[in-house]
Amino acid sequence: AQTVTQSQPEMSVQEAETVTLSCTYDTSENNYYLFWYKQPPSRQMILVIRQEAYKQQNATENRFSVNFQKAAKSFSLKISDSQLGDTAMYFCAFMIPGGSYNFNKFYFGSGTKLNVKP
Amino acid sequence: DAGITQSPRYKITETGRQVTLMCHQTWSHSYMFWYRQDLGHGLRLIYYSAAADITDKGEVPDGYVVSRSKTENFPLTLESATRSQTSVYFCASSEWYSSGNTIYFGEGSWLTVV
Numbered sequence: 001a002q003t004v005t006q007s008q009p010e011m012s013v014q015e016a017e018t019v020t021l022s023c024t025y026d027t028s029e030n031n032y033y034l035f036w037y038k039q040p041p042s043r044q045m046i047l048v049i050r051q052e053a054y055k056q057q058n059a060t061e062n063r064f065s066v067n068f069q070k071a072a073k074s075f076s077l078k079i080s081d082s083q084l085g086d087t088a089m090y091f092c093a094f095m096i097p098g099g100s101y102n103f104n105k106f107y108f109g110s111g112t113k114l115n116v117k118p
Numbered sequence: 119d120a121g122i123t124q125s126p127r128y129k130i131t132e133t134g135r136q137v138t139l140m141c142h143q144t145w146s147h148s149y150m151f152w153y154r155q156d157l158g159h160g161l162r163l164i165y166y167s168a169a170a171d172i173t174d175k176g177e178v179p180d181g182y183v184v185s186r187s188k189t190e191n192f193p194l195t196l197e198s199a200t201r202s203q204t205s206v207y208f209c210a211s212s213e214w215y216s217s218g219n220t221i222y223f224g225e226g227s228w229l230t231v232v
Contacts, residue, residue, distance in 0.1 A: 106151070
């Protein structure tokens, strides 16, 4: 079975500091994609960053970066220079591609609520 | 670039009534999904569709019906609403060959069953 575990239900960080959100997953597949989504109070799901499992280089998107450890099945998100607007629920997810007319299977963690304090 | 639009955004209905949540995407993505989000459960897949007229059950399909006669539309119907179906519902779409195979979400439909 494919699972995604976010072991930190809630975290806090001071504005301008760095915070790391943890995510582990379990799959026997070798080809998959990993994502972090942000859900602010508006409930809109916003893609933060994505990583292809076959790439060794960690993805970076401005202040957001990941630490992808494939052997350990770990995919943590680091937010540098935290801003008040980063306050949100963050979901880790992975996707196993299904190909044409087969189901792209997405699996989501239960989320980590991040509070950025002024 | 409209993306995915859901309607209604907010709905209050009574137990036993039929409710339809609409979802429309402008990207012509093959895959479409319906998730519900409840406190403590994260996102749970209700139904998905791989193409027009191809749908299948997800993790929590009971009490829901979907159809997909056109690629761009994927309505979700609660045949006889129950209080346990009070939730935020997200429609999403994806294309298997697109860069990153990303899933894109609509803004959500808040449904309250009283």
